[in-house]
Amino acid sequence: MTQHDPCDRCEELMQDFLDRTLTDSEWKEAESHLMGCEYCARRYRFEETLRRYVKTSAVERMPPSLMAKLEELRGFDVTA
Amino acid sequence: MQAPVTQGYGSSVSEPEPSTEARRIAAEARDRVRFEEEALALADQIYRVARRLVGSREEAEDLVQETYARAFRSWRSYTPGTNMRAWLFRILTNLNLDRGRRIQRTPDMQPLEESDYYLANKLASAAGEEVLDQEHVVDRLSQDSVVKALSDIPPQFRDVVVLVDIGDFTYADAAQILDVPIGTVMSRLHRGRRALKQHLAEETLA
Numbered sequence: 208m209t210q211h212d213p214c215d216r217c218e219e220l221m222q223d224f225l226d227r228t229l230t231d232s233e234w235k236e237a238e239s240h241l242m243g244c245e246y247c248a249r250r251y252r253f254e255e256t257l258r259r260y261v262k263t264s265a266v267e268r269m270p271p272s273l274m275a276k277l278e279e280l281r282g283f284d285v286t287a
Numbered sequence: 288m289q290a291p292v293t294q295g296y297g298s299s300v301s302e303p304e305p306s307t308e309a310r311r312i313a314a315e316a317r318d319r320v321r322f323e324e325e326a327l328a329l330a331d332q333i334y335r336v337a338r339r340l341v342g343s344r345e346e347a348e349d350l351v352q353e354t355y356a357r358a359f360r361s362w363r364s365y366t367p368g369t370n371m372r373a374w375l376f377r378i379l380t381n382l383n384l385d386r387g388r389r390i391q392r393t394p395d396m397q398p399l400e401e402s403d404y405y406l407a408n409k410l411a412s413a414a415g416e417e418v419l420d421q422e423h424v425v426d427r428l429s430q431d432s433v434v435k436a437l438s439d440i441p442p443q444f445r446d447v448v449v450l451v452d453i454g455d456f457t458y459a460d461a462a463q464i465l466d467v468p469i470g471t472v473m474s475r476l477h478r479g480r481r482a483l484k485q486h487l488a489e490e491t492l493a
Contacts, residue, residue, distance in 0.1 A: 222403055222477065228458070249418045253407050256421035257428075258452065261483070264433035265453045269334035273348050277330055277355045281323045 213240055217247045221254060322362045326355065329372050333379065336454040339437055340383060340446060350386075354379040373460045380446065380464055406484035406491075413492055427491055436486035444479030447472055452480070 220237045223229045229237060241248050305313075333354065338347040357378050358365075365374050402408070410427055411419045440448060450461045451472075458476070462469040 218403060222480065246418060249420060250404065250407065252421040253419055253424060254403075256424040257406065257484075260424050260428060261433050261437075262453055264428075264430040265339050265437060265449075266335055267338045267344075269331045269351075270344070270348065273334065273351060274327075274330060276348075276352055277327060280352070280356050280359050281327075282319075282359070 214244060214247050217241065217244070218250070221247075221251065224251075225255060225258060318367075319362055322365065322367075323359060325371055326358055326362075326375060329375060330355070332372065332454075333375055336376070336449055337379060337383075339434075339449045339453055340380075342438065350379060350383055353382050357382070370460065373456065373464055376450070376454070376456075376464045377466075401481050401485050403481065403484075405481065406488045409488040409492060428487060429491075432487060432490035436483050436490055439486040440479050440482045444475050444482055447475040448479035448483060451476055 217237060217240050220229060220233055224234070224237045241251055330351070334347060334351050337350050337354075338344065341347050341350060354375060358375055365371065407419055410423060411417060414423070437445060437449065437453075446465060447461055450456045450464060451458065456464065458469050458472045461476075462472045465472070467475075
């Protein structure tokens, strides 16, 4: 399981693959490589898990008291 | 035509034929209430992203309040049917820039150009392995390290990472919100994510 050139290409495409912003032909290229390469498939799973982890870790819920303050801002309309 | 006009707006209620003006006012009041309801339903999502754009909870609360105050005042400039969340974030990021409240690193340096696999490679070599399995993400990292690493990304890069990776905005929405070309969003996102991985590696392996 050693990295070779198609794996470099796969790394290049990986972030956009995760973003789903590749062109159709790039998508097929990455997908067919990932299906046959365990090295890159593990890379993919790591990167994908990392993204989800970052997203869930970054979440901090809104304090309930803030909602009441926002409600109080309603109805002010200087342009009326 | 004698349309039953909603009760409670102006003196027209008791008149048999409400004036055109009264109907207009009533319709506008309904539109405004609808706008306010729609905007408030997004408050939690707005706060979550705002919280990662600034350094403290207090600043995030202030920023969200200022955003809603401005949004409610200028609700007429919102086009119904368009992306209200993006519209609110346009206000929010402008206010944030105006107040210079973004978390600053000094000096505001460019992130280093490490590889996309930088974090994975660092964690793997620390564990004495070639490639790490996905389980190691959760095992090795912590919520605190993610929060800290995000705040350590230089502001202009962080804004894009937070909008796209935390706020789920498309490149196009992020470009509109930040008023930069889409290519700029893509390059800042790319470099911002690399910076995030670099900071995560520093935090985790320190």
